[in-house]
Amino acid sequence: MSAFFNDYYLNIAVMTCLWAALSGAWNLMAGYGGLVSLGQSAFFGIGAYVTAIAFTRYGVSPWLGLIAGIFITTGLAVAISWPCFRLRGAFFSLATLVFPIAMEIVANNWSDLTRGPSGIAIPFQPGISTFIFSSRWAYLVAAFALMMTVYAITRWMHRGRLGLYLIAVRDDEATAASMGIKTVKVKLIVTMISAALTAVGGFFYAQYILFLDPPSVFSINISVQIALLSIIGGLGTPLGPIVGSLVMTPLDGVLSQFFGGGPRLLIYGAVLLGTVLLAPRGIVGTLKAWRPT
Structure with a gap:
């Protein structure tokens, strides 16, 4: 029993760090650039599938699969996002929504490569070379390192020129362009960084769960949850995604275990609604506003 609870809580800790990293990557685009993708x-799914296919089908090291996944993901991110930059607000969000839907359809139907709805089972071969570990503690260390890497990148951007350019574009793109900021270039850079970090998260997930099927990585619910964590924690703040994940991921685990799908979603929605009404800047933003100067 103690071993079960130990693994259970370790799994929640691992997923808390992973979700924080994924939401932090999204926060770079949405919180700073106003690109609510x-x-x-x-x-996430491309990073996971490229790694899994390379390893199980071709015997390629997951580390090389990770590099390939990053290049493929960033390339597709540029190809898909660039035309969408002409759109604003909800129209941009709806346009980006098509991408995961299309990828899930491709993954379900390209059975020769992805094994379709049957999914891909990754063989358990522990070792650094495969990024597969016998202990969840090793995964927790890796997930924490990924989360802190995303946080460090966010802090760097928050204080740097790129962050200032992004905020200028977010607040008034026409004015930013008139000041000499290359708005499309700035948006492409942050999209590539966000996509690459999200692909790394997909790689981690694949080597942690050791099984992939299209809904588990391409579902729209994943995109929504990634966004909600930043919104609840504090959009456009380096700590927001971490705080949002620290609050919601353990809560989500408890609700899933004890209440199942329906009540869990209602309670989850109530927390989101309460945050929007009582703390529209998110937890971190609200605390900063209350802090005495």
């Missing part, structure tokens, strides 16, 4: 699960 609903296509993050496509980047």
Whole structure:
């Protein structure tokens, strides 16, 4: 029993760090650049599937699969996002929503490569070379390192020129362009960074869960949850995604175990609604506003 609870809580800790990293990557686009993408699960799924296919089908090291996944994901991110930059607000979000839907259809139907709805089972071969570990503690260390890497990148962007350019584009793109900021270039850079970090998260997920099927990585629910964590924690703040994940991921685990799908979603929605009404800046933003100067 103690071993079960130990693994259970370790799994929640691992997923808390992973969700924080994924939401932090999304926060770079949405929180700083105003690019509210609903296509993050496509980047996540591509990173996971490229690694899994390379390893199980071709015997390629997952580390090489990770590199390939990053290049493929960033390339597709540029190809898909660039035309969408002409759109604003909800129209941009709806356009990006098509990407994960299309990728799930492709993954379900390209059975020769992805094994379709049957999914891909990754063989358990522990070792650094395969990024597969016998202990969840090793995964927790890796997930924490990924979360802190995303946080460090966000802090760097928050204080740097790129962050200032992104905020200028977010607040008034026409004015930013008139000041000499290359708005499309800035948006492409942050999209590529976000996509690459999300692909790394997909790689981690594949080597942690050791099984993939299209709904588990391309579902729109993943994109929505990634976004909600930043919104609840504090959009456009480096700590927001971490705080959002620290609050919601353990809560989600408890609700899933004790209440199942329906009540869980209602309670989850109530927390989101309460945050929007009582703390529209998110937890971190609200605490900063209350802090005495």
